Amino acid sequence: MKKLNLTIKDVPYAAEEALNRLRVNIKFCGKNTKKIVITSSIPNEGKSSVSIRLWKLLAEAGFPTVLVDVDLRKSELKNKYRVKGIQEGLNHFLSGLAEYEDVVYETNIPNGHIVPVSTLLENPAVLLEDPRMGELLDKLAEDYRYVIIDTPPLDNISDGALIASMSDGAVMVVRCGETPKALVRQSLQQLERVECPVLGTVLNRAEVKRGTYKKYYARYGSYYGEKVSDKKAKSKTKNKVNK
Numbered sequence: 001m002k003k004l005n006l007t008i009k010d011v012p013y014a015a016e017e018a019l020n021r022l023r024v025n026i027k028f029c030g031k032n033t034k035k036i037v038i039t040s041s042i043p044n045e046g047k048s049s050v051s052i053r054l055w056k057l058l059a060e061a062g063f064p065t066v067l068v069d070v071d072l073r074k075s076e077l078k079n080k081y082r083v084k085g086i087q088e089g090l091n092h093f094l095s096g097l098a099e100y101e102d103v104v105y106e107t108n109i110p111n112g113h114i115v116p117v118s119t120l121l122e123n124p125a126v127l128l129e130d131p132r133m134g135e136l137l138d139k140l141a142e143d144y145r146y147v148i149i150d151t152p153p154l155d156n157i158s159d160g161a162l163i164a165s166m167s168d169g170a171v172m173v174v175r176c177g178e179t180p181k182a183l184v185r186q187s188l189q190q191l192e193r194v195e196c197p198v199l200g201t202v203l204n205r206a207e208v209k210r211g212t213y214k215k216y217y218a219r220y221g222s223y224y225g226e227k228v229s230d231k232k233a234k235s236k237t238k239n240k241v242n243k
Helices: 013-027 047-060 090-094 131-143 159-164 181-193
Strands: 035-040 065-069 105-107 112-115 146-150 169-175 198-210 213-224 237-242
Touching (some): 013 047, 013 198, 035 131, 035 159, 047 065, 047 112, 047 169, 065 131, 090 131, 131 146
Parallel strands (some): 035 169, 065 146, 169 198
Antiparallel strands (some): 105 112
């Protein structure tokens, strides 16, 4: 199996603890919740950072976990983390130019594998609609305990909702003070329409006043529900932690 090295910078202790709580809460979603979409309403809300760090924590906790980069238009993994050595990626698999074993890479993170993007595309919708996309996710769910899927934002393009329809649940990342509430509601409705339960929310980049000074804190809140007959998630608990 081919191997890639990722350099993931440490985050402050409080943020690490908040993400660890998110990791623990993901575990309580049940053994059948394996394919998890991390998405947002608009760009720059932090969904890719949450995806990568959640994937890393799950893998380091001993769970075989694979990160699937489905943002074929604007891959943060490719641009921000500058992963080098990618020969064949998701786009090759969906085009029929590579097979499963060609696009799943081992990494320097123990128990952590990734399916990266090798070439960015302007209009990947046709590829994502190919049956091979669902087949890939199903095969990964057989081989790994968790499949963390970094999707495009839900606003304006259909890619994110399409992938969500193939998953077991979604975590919504919301940037505090930036994303309009109406847009968040619209995104949640999109997930509901494709029958994708919302497993939790991450409130990111919240400004919190402490003592006599202010800093920017990432605030992580999650609510977890059970699947019901119409596939809607009922909210059961709510947990918020400040970075």
